[in-house]
Amino acid sequence: MIPASFEYHAPKTLDEALRLVERHGDEAKLLAGGHSLLPLMKLRLAAPRYVIDIGHLRGMSYIREENGQIAIGALTTHSEIEHSELLAAKCPLLPQTAAQIGDVQVRNRGTIGGSLAHADPGGDYPAAILALDAEIIAANTSGTRTIPARDFFVDMLTTQLHPGEILTQIRIAPRPPQSGTAYEKLHQPASGFAIVGVAANVLLGNGRKAIERAAIGITGLAAKAFRAEAVERALNGKTISDKVIEDASRNAAQGVEPLSDLHASGEYRREMARVFTRRAIARAIEAARGVSRGGV
Amino acid sequence: MTTRYIGKPLKRKEDPRLIQGISHYVDDLNLAGMHYAAFLRSPHAHANIRSVDLSKARHASGVVLALSGADIDGAIQPVPCAAQIPDMKSAARPVLARDRVRFVGEAVAVVVASDRYAARDALDLIEVDYEPLTPIVNPEKAIAKGATPLHAGHKDNVAFKWELEGGDLKAAFKSADKVIRQRLVNQRLIPVPIETRGVIADYQPGEGQLTVWSATQIPHLLRTQIASMLNFPETLVRVVAPEVGGGFGSKLNVYPEEALVAYLAIQLGKPVKWSESRRENFQATIHGRDQIDDVEVAVKRDGSILGLRCHVIADLGAYYQLLTPLIPTLTGLMMTGCYKIPAARMEITGVFTNKMATDAYRGAGRPEATYLIERVMDLVAAELKKDPVEVRRKNFPQPNDFPYATPTGLIYDSGDYEKALDMALKVADYKKLRQEQAKLRKEGRYMGIGVSTYVEICGMGPSSAMPAGGWESATVRVEPTGRVSVMTGSSPHGQGQETTFAQMGADVLGIDPSQFQVVHGDTSIVPYGIGTFGSRATAVGGTAVYKSLLKVKEKLAHIAAHLVGSDPERMVFADGKISAKESPKKSVAFGQAVSAAYVAKTLPADMEPGLEATTFFEPSNFTYPFGTHICVVEIDREIGDVKLVRYVAVDDCGNVLNPLLVEGQVQGGIVQSVGQALFEEAVYDEQGQLITGELMDYALPHASDLCWIETARTVTPTPVNPLGVKGVGEAGTIGATPALAGAVADALAPFGVHHVDMPFKREKIWQLMRKSSGRVQ
Numbered sequence A: 001m002i003p004a005s006f007e008y009h010a011p012k013t014l015d016e017a018l019r020l021v022e023r024h025g026d027e028a029k030l031l032a033g034g035h036s037l038l039p040l041m042k043l044r045l046a047a048p049r050y051v052i053d054i055g056h057l058r059g060m061s062y063i064r065e066e067n068g069q070i071a072i073g074a075l076t077t078h079s080e081i082e083h084s085e086l087l088a089a090k091c092p093l094l095p096q097t098a099a100q101i102g103d104v105q106v107r108n109r110g111t112i113g114g115s116l117a118h119a120d121p122g123g124d125y126p127a128a129i130l131a132l133d134a135e136i137i138a139a140n141t142s143g144t145r146t147i148p149a150r151d152f153f154v155d156m157l158t159t160q161l162h163p164g165e166i167l168t169q170i171r172i173a174p175r176p177p178q179s180g181t182a183y184e185k186l187h188q189p190a191s192g193f194a195i196v197g198v199a200a201n202v203l204l205g206n207g208r209k210a211i212e213r214a215a216i217g218i219t220g221l222a223a224k225a226f227r228a229e230a231v232e233r234a235l236n237g238k239t240i241s242d243k244v245i246e247d248a249s250r251n252a253a254q255g256v257e258p259l260s261d262l263h264a265s266g267e268y269r270r271e272m273a274r275v276f277t278r279r280a281i282a283r284a285i286e287a288a289r290g291v292s293r294g295g296v
Numbered sequence B: 001m002t003t004r005y006i007g008k009p010l011k012r013k014e015d016p017r018l019i020q021g022i023s024h025y026v027d028d029l030n031l032a033g034m035h036y037a038a039f040l041r042s043p044h045a046h047a048n049i050r051s052v053d054l055s056k057a058r059h060a061s062g063v064v065l066a067l068s069g070a071d072i073d074g075a076i077q078p079v080p081c082a083a084q085i086p087d088m089k090s091a092a093r094p095v096l097a098r099d100r101v102r103f104v105g106e107a108v109a110v111v112v113a114s115d116r117y118a119a120r121d122a123l124d125l126i127e128v129d130y131e132p133l134t135p136i137v138n139p140e141k142a143i144a145k146g147a148t149p150l151h152a153g154h155k156d157n158v159a160f161k162w163e164l165e166g167g168d169l170k171a172a173f174k175s176a177d178k179v180i181r182q183r184l185v186n187q188r189l190i191p192v193p194i195e196t197r198g199v200i201a202d203y204q205p206g207e208g209q210l211t212v213w214s215a216t217q218i219p220h221l222l223r224t225q226i227a228s229m230l231n232f233p234e235t236l237v238r239v240v241a242p243e244v245g246g247g248f249g250s251k252l253n254v255y256p257e258e259a260l261v262a263y264l265a266i267q268l269g270k271p272v273k274w275s276e277s278r279r280e281n282f283q284a285t286i287h288g289r290d291q292i293d294d295v296e297v298a299v300k301r302d303g304s305i306l307g308l309r310c311h312v313i314a315d316l317g318a319y320y321q322l323l324t325p326l327i328p329t330l331t332g333l334m335m336t337g338c339y340k341i342p343a344a345r346m347e348i349t350g351v352f353t354n355k356m357a358t359d360a361y362r363g364a365g366r367p368e369a370t371y372l373i374e375r376v377m378d379l380v381a382a383e384l385k386k387d388p389v390e391v392r393r394k395n396f397p398q399p400n401d402f403p404y405a406t407p408t409g410l411i412y413d414s415g416d417y418e419k420a421l422d423m424a425l426k427v428a429d430y431k432k433l434r435q436e437q438a439k440l441r442k443e444g445r446y447m448g449i450g451v452s453t454y455v456e457i458c459g460m461g462p463s464s465a466m467p468a469g470g471w472e473s474a475t476v477r478v479e480p481t482g483r484v485s486v487m488t489g490s491s492p493h494g495q496g497q498e499t500t501f502a503q504m505g506a507d508v509l510g511i512d513p514s515q516f517q518v519v520h521g522d523t524s525i526v527p528y529g530i531g532t533f534g535s536r537a538t539a540v541g542g543t544a545v546y547k548s549l550l551k552v553k554e555k556l557a558h559i560a561a562h563l564v565g566s567d568p569e570r571m572v573f574a575d576g577k578i579s580a581k582e583s584p585k586k587s588v589a590f591g592q593a594v595s596a597a598y599v600a601k602t603l604p605a606d607m608e609p610g611l612e613a614t615t616f617f618e619p620s621n622f623t624y625p626f627g628t629h630i631c632v633v634e635i636d637r638e639i640g641d642v643k644l645v646r647y648v649a650v651d652d653c654g655n656v657l658n659p660l661l662v663e664g665q666v667q668g669g670i671v672q673s674v675g676q677a678l679f680e681e682a683v684y685d686e687q688g689q690l691i692t693g694e695l696m697d698y699a700l701p702h703a704s705d706l707c708w709i710e711t712a713r714t715v716t717p718t719p720v721n722p723l724g725v726k727g728v729g730e731a732g733t734i735g736a737t738p739a740l741a742g743a744v745a746d747a748l749a750p751f752g753v754h755h756v757d758m759p760f761k762r763e764k765i766w767q768l769m770r771k772s773s774g775r776v777q
């Protein structure tokens, strides 16, 4: 379990880090919490020539309000998100998701930027980020750009980020009144990753009797996390009933090729997507009705 | 003897240093000039080695030595196998593969470099030309007609056949009202101690002294084996087991790396360290279990069991390790469990496959036996529509049946099985549980209750029944200052004997436990011993300590009596004093009597100076702890998740030296069973690749997977040793899997399911419920 040799850099500023990644291109890997990268390097499945440790960058770990949005720095750890009071009040889905990642040690080291950039098919945040219609900010030496969550995930372990770019921030609109969220996850018993994870974000209308708009993000099921649009369509504008939720959930795996591995067959994953979608929607509605605050 | 400390929940003396991380495991030790070894391991399950080219590795920076199997040919003997079964075929594991590799992870070459990084990097420079052969992974296919033998000179892959029969089996099956048959699979497991293996060897050419530090449970046996494997004088070998971070049987062995690292240190004249990675630990340290049991039971309508017949296919892997062939035979010996079954027959076929060897893993053959007989009891109950508790109760031997002779040739020492069962039923409130279950079933919720009444064999054991000596040694030496060193041949690696042996010593000598230092795991300090396994360290090792304590006490009584002018028989040891019964004035401080033994001016005539005694204790029989476990689970209908709701364990391990430690062993043992029942399985694919090769894929139980374990105890002392203690290191693991399996099968009964093979993974349970969902009863 010893990685191949590499050259280690620990830039102090974002600019310095950006110059380094620009210079070394795809021979370089950024190191944030290291909880995805280091296991790969130790098994020599990854052997980058340059490791650029961004863990020392100042001012990249924060959760704050900015121009009516919530901004989260890329280096914010899972446990900081899990315990953030600001998020508990304005975006409970994220703490709820963070609390279900791995174990305490993983949550203390792993970062939201690293998790999103790594795009593990069983990673938890992608489902939440999708359901929240978050924006992802990426920087390179010539400036920054904003990538909508929906466009961010490209394939297994592949995102819209280009070589030379660093993910710097995640932006989320605060939860509107009458909305509710929930994250329901079936964890892989060894690693803790999601076999299926469903994040539901619903906005109620008509005196909280109907679903005005639903956003459902699903992770674990397929090579990349995705928005379950067929489920959303079946919910939008409908009066809430068990049957509506159940029927909508049947569309969870529509059009996706489920993963199949040692821990769960494609068939099982597909069925679990239905079950966990239903559970997530039901809990999100409960939260929106104020039965429990965001389910946290 | 007044028992001030024995039986009390003293906290472990070992813990502060372990918790603070200030004690030393093998990898924490560093010697000046130390070099590092790394092993190149086969990526193939089965292949011929055409050539190994080490030239590039030898020239890599930092590398001082690189060797292949050919380079050490004849210099190191293969891994020893101490277990002998009549007509078993040979399958010795070479320390480095020579012409053929037979499992993924088998060592092919070794590199030594000035640091561990250079050693690891050099492995990538070794070129091995393999000719892949068809891997033989499935044990049934391995012994099917036409399967290619793994080993040259063998005609097939049958390693041995072993049988055992007692009682009139024919008559039993003839007079049966019913015969029930079932196949039970006990899956392959990986032991996963927190500390992987590690070895450091240091050779001093001037003195000719070889010192080997190894994470082992058997330092003395290892010393003998290293000496034999290297043809090196045993007197010049010292083996040290420093802190050892768990073993569960996986370090009750002799491994290629232990001999090879010693050899490298001798060759180089430099200390050499090797630390096993987790991945190597998964691939190349022994595995456990792996049996396919085809069982048949003959029963009367009233639930009495008349006879039991079982054929076991034991997947041994590619080679024998120290005890590989012995393990399944323990399943045979214990197959009738805690029941009076008049006739039984066991046939075992040991099979070679392209996998790592199986060997002793916590319980070693006995969890398989308990699983077998307890699943049988549940199946009998289901078939006869009886309560599983009643079927068990009906077949128990009664307390006055002890010592009880089994048809498999064992003599159970002592027991009161019904007492433990009744206590467990009471703690669990079994009747109420059944009512609750009926209520929940009506609501479409699937709760299951599992009961396991077990007996196990431990305190190993008389030498006649052991491959390498069934005794243990202990030296007690009272030092001139009055402090006491206890040298034990046991080799604790988490069990806590530094605490319990001190408790015992304190009560025998009437001084404080803090005055004792229990020394273990160093062959240059401790007299030859056997080691820690088979729940023997207290029953056998503890008894040796006890006897040595008594010898020292007797000598002190003579000295004290001589000093105060009384009779040795009348001397009482308490509160740091040795006093005559008749008069409190006739008293000496403990230290004063000790001092007399060393200064040797005031000793009784003809008494030797010094204060030290050694005992080699061999028990006349094994010990047989027993108990009842009751488990309650609920299954999530939609996802197949098995949730533990309650767990009640009543264990009887005879007299208890320290209830806190017994509790810890029981809880840990049960959790290890939860691992086997719910999650764990070493999976090799058809190519013989270990696809559960790391902790990201091999699931161990987490705290969040458990429920509170409610424990209670009955106490039935053993007559086998003067302490009346039985052993408790494995009982939890032996008793628990059938309770868990029974609970799951019980929960699934409405789906027409009576047996499911472990592990009870969600998808498996979900499929079972789905398949039969049309006919939920």
Ligand SMILES: Cc1cc2nc3c(=O)[nH]c(=O)nc-3n(C[C@H](O)[C@H](O)[C@H](O)COP(=O)(O)OP(=O)(O)OC[C@H]3O[C@@H](n4cnc5c(N)ncnc54)[C@H](O)[C@@H]3O)c2cc1C
Binding pocket: A029, A030, A031, A032, A033, A034, A035, A036, A037, A038, A039, A074, A075, A100, A101, A102, A103, A106, A109, A110, A111, A112, A113, A114, A115, A116, A117, A118, A120, A122, A123, A124, A125, A161, A165, A166, A167, A168, A191, A192, A193, A194
């Ligand atoms: C035992 C274990 C259990 C786990 N269980 C779970 C789980 O249940 N759910 C879950 O979601 N995750 C789980 N994880 C993964 C964990 O959440 C990781 O922390 C996370 O996936 C990666 O974050 P990191 O900060 O550690 O990234 P790193 O490992 O440092 O980096 C990961 C990748 O992202 C790149 N990267 C990192 N930061 C940036 C950035 N700012 N911009 C661009 N690229 C960047 C790196 O170059 C690298 O390729 C588990 C990990 C372990 C070890």
